[in-house]
Amino acid sequence: MNGEKFVTLKVNGKEVTVKEGTLILDAAREAGYEIPTFCYQENLSGVGSCRICFVEIEGQKKLQPSCITPVMADMNVRTDSAQVIAARGAMLEFVLTNHALDCPVCDKGGECELQNMVWKFGPRKGRFTEKKIRFHEKDYILSPVIVKNSNRCVHCMRCVRVCSEVVGKAVLGVIGREAHQEMTSFVRSYLDCDHDGMCIEVCPVGCFMRLPYRYKARHWDLKSAKTVCPYCATGCRMTIQERDGVVVRSIARLGSGFNGRMMCARGRFGYDFLNSKERLKTPLLKVGGVFKEVSWDKALGVIREKFTRADPKKVFGVASARLTNEELYLFQKLVRSVFNSPNLDSTSRWNENASAAFISAAGIPGRGTGIYGAMEADCVFIAGAQISDENPVTDYIVRYTTAAKRNSVIIASSRAMKLDSSSRMSIRHLPGRLGSLLNATALSLYMDYPERLEGTPGIDGIKGKTVEGLGQVSGVEVSDIKSLAGVLRGSASVSILAGVDFLRFREGILGLRLLGAILKTLGKQLEILPLLDRSNQRGAWDMGVHPLFGPGYGEVKEKGLGVDGMLERANEGASDAFYIIGEDILSMYPDRAFAARALSRAGFLVYQDMFMTETAQISDLVLPGASFAEKAGTFTNQEGRVQAAEPLLSPKGEAKTDLEIISAIGSSIAPGFTGADPQRVFEEIRGGLKTYEGIFPGLNDSNGVMVKGSGNTLKEFEEVKEAVSDLGKNTSYPYYLITGNHLFHSGRLSRRSEILRGLLMEPVIEISSILADELGVEDGSRVMVNGRESGAVFSVRVKKGTPKEVVFIPENFEKAPANRFFKRGETVARVNITVHSSF
């Protein structure tokens, strides 16, 4: 970067040149010297308390902690002088005085920072013979995923800091002081927190430990594979580990991914669906209304027969945005060139015109947008995103990277969220009225610079409107809109984080496009980062699994139908064959009743997945697919970061990877179809898609590789008919229902994880504290939620800061499917809530 100053200093006699302000620790590491650390942790505030990282600086009498001391020009630093070595040994002797030293029964044994450090730098024998402080006799359980032993604590405070500085929960603290201080929850009570296990990951010793991993293995018993989290499109890099064929742990390590040690509860604890007994193991053909196990040959034969006989226009394909790039690419190839059908999509939740317009407005075909770069902007504007629940690690990154300049974050959403506390301003707009807010902001900017902004595409749409009027429509105070516009005006660079609420509510996309265009015209450096909720959603779009564009956002010969259209046709009886991979349409399509009716008339329905989902049950043929842990391939996260994954296990029973199945179907109909070698498929992708040209993501790339620009803009999808939801007064159904993913869940996949289910058993509804007070309910109370057609009982979660009219139901619960409350074409459902008093 320009204007940065560099200084040169000597470390152990070796000259190094580093940026001004660099810590001695980092400078020494850069020079190739190792300095042990406890309290230091990348991304956390520096405390300099453990005193293990001492270095000697020529001319200074005292040793200095290198983790909080910045370099100065011409410093002469020694990391290995006799004084330093003696001090290190002394600190380790101190740390061990009250440490339990019960390594043989400690889960951390073998991968413990204290063990390793003492082994390397410590005294061989301590002189402490007094009675050790013991905080408790037995380990205690802090949460369904955390077990604690304070007797091993080295008091580095990483747990406490990570919880408040990164996760944003601040549920950990310190009880007592001096050697009796204990890092734990408030009076050691059971935690009601995000259960992300960040405290476990950063704890250098065996204090915070994983409950599900307890006594399961030593790390040398484990076989590991590098992969990518299967849940949201933050796309956290992780390593999964198995023992005797059972996956026991997923970890995120410093230096192995852009996310460092960060993962959320889903990523860190949601791995155990892989071990589920309910995994599908053989192809199942429905004969006379019951499923019968059949061979692959038989299954493929039936498919060939049904799909070749079908009218191509009446063949539909949907593939989940959790598959690998290779699988998605091959899937679209299968549908387009073998089934000869233009009808394919990667999600049943969103309208294809809306997604194309969103992709275009967010500039996704243009290039990748790295999150860390985006965070350097003067203003980070988060809109249409339930970021704290849907993209937790993105939420962490926003929190800690902007902490020093917290003034930069502005949030617009209908629901309160955890990240609000890290923002300068949080704007609450009415559900489905983000567009009016964005337009009002655009208009406010236009009024400031009418000449400069004249002619900006889309500007005519807001002329003649007033900020007041638009503000009223969106339910936002004019003063808030003015301040938002003011901050944007005053920022030289702006990053917009645009989430999937744009697609859920099918509106605001035009506003996003207009605001983006305005900011660009005003000379702002603009980045738009889409926040997506399925791990490979961007990959699916990149690969052209979309009815309106092909691989690399190229044009298609014939535009096809999205899921909306497919279901409509199916409902009319105009569907011959339907091939679905991993997308549980029945539980996700926003009008459950309609989806059920349509799919029952869908002609021959082939459903491929890991589990017998609701859609699987109404299919004609079920194919057992594989999980991410059984696949080699690549994933492209929301930023456009392409990351490679390797398999840890082989598919269960006779199940096959989705790539193998797609390839086999293709070959059975069209001999010579691409084989199931992921590397070869990726070569084809690399050769055919500009975005992937020259991209070779390796397993050891800690940052993955960013996609390139496609050269396409999808400009033709600029115009989109946005949904206008009726928010009129309705006394029978006074509340607006918002849906999305719960913090502990992602679609229905995560419901197969026993551990995640353990974090949240029953369906919940989040309501505002105002409504809770009015109804006289609290966390855990039961309420009856009634829509026009259906109702269900939910457990209440109270949220401060959400407007009274807004309620949220996660779309993840099979017992109370959120999509039951919706009617086709309606993006904001209305519900009524009453206290449930059945007992």
Place this chain on the structure above:
Amino acid sequence: MEKILLKNLNNPGGHTLDNYIAGGGYRAVKEALKLGHDHIIQMVKDSGLRGRGGAGFPTGLKWSFIPKEVYPKYLCCNADEGEPGTFKDRGIIEYDPHLLLEGMIIASYAIGAISAYIYIRGEFAFGAKRLWEAIKEAYEKGLLGKNILGSDFSIDIYVHRGFGAYICGEETALLESIEGFRGQPRKKPPFPAVWGLYGKPTVINNVETLSCIPSIILNGPKWFSSMGSEKSPGPKLYCVSGHVNRPGLYELPMGTPLREIVYNHAGGIKGGRNLKAVIPGGVTAPMLIEKELDVPMDFDSLAKIGSMLGSGGVVVMDDTTCMVKAAYIINRFFSHESCGKCTPCREGTHWMTEVLKRIEYGEGKPGDVELLEGVCANIFGRTFCPLGDGAVMALRGALKNFRDEFAYHVENKRCAARGGFGAIGVWE
């Protein structure tokens, strides 16, 4: 010598505003408001006043570090007075609270603070009450609040009560505590003058330091610097406790010899016994023995002989005192008050206490004294804040002069000083 700080000690009702004004109080504020900020800072510099909180840092210099252009700025008065053997700030607060307030108003004016905090030791319930009353009186008279005395200077003073942690007397831990966090020292730099309360420039001064200010304004820096030692001028409060005939709080010129304080002012050793050791400046200060008693009680002279003036808490111990027990009790204080932040202090003071306790209870083992010295060496110079070093200094002071007594305890499992058994009389 005319009393400056303890003028109202024996004046019933002297703590009220009326009495204070009758004695010429708040004249200094009026004078100060006529002067420029820099002028006042220069006067304080010229007076040679050094901080009475322990470190003896030149007060005027400290004020001059405050950047002009940053807004807002704060003043914090350190009234945590936790050092064992110290009760001087309490004397001022309880008997002459307006003296402190006047000093704070002038200091705030000089550095441009918009509000000032008095962080008072939690146990000083009576002192806090006195301050609240005094502040109320001052507001009523327009001496605090908006546009005081018709000037364009406004200042509010708040009293913040501590919760019983010695470490909160350390200036940055004090700031953390006021902000509502756990009382633990912050890393320095940045120093409070740049990044203090709520991240804004802040001056932290001791009660006694601030109480010297009004007289400097009224009588001029020359008058002040003519008192006491050359490099440590002014009046000083000495708190004498222990085995003396007249324990109490004495205001004397800085640099008064320790012998004079113990024998003349405090009336000598109780019961005509012999003096064994004196702690000159709160328990952190290494103890002195008879032959060192002629030392002038000021910052530099004490530093020269390896001790320190610290808080001016003089603790006198006669020849019946068991030094192992004294060292144990002092060390136990430090290990109990260790904030827990840094490894050497947290674990080291705990370790030392355990060993001292064993020796005191007749369970010493050969090598224990060497072990103590080893632990001291491993702590010293490596702690995050001076508390840990202080614990070492105190123990080293005892070991330097009374190593034999420790060895005797270890070897004979009993006390040489009392002829009895070690454990007798240790309070728990």
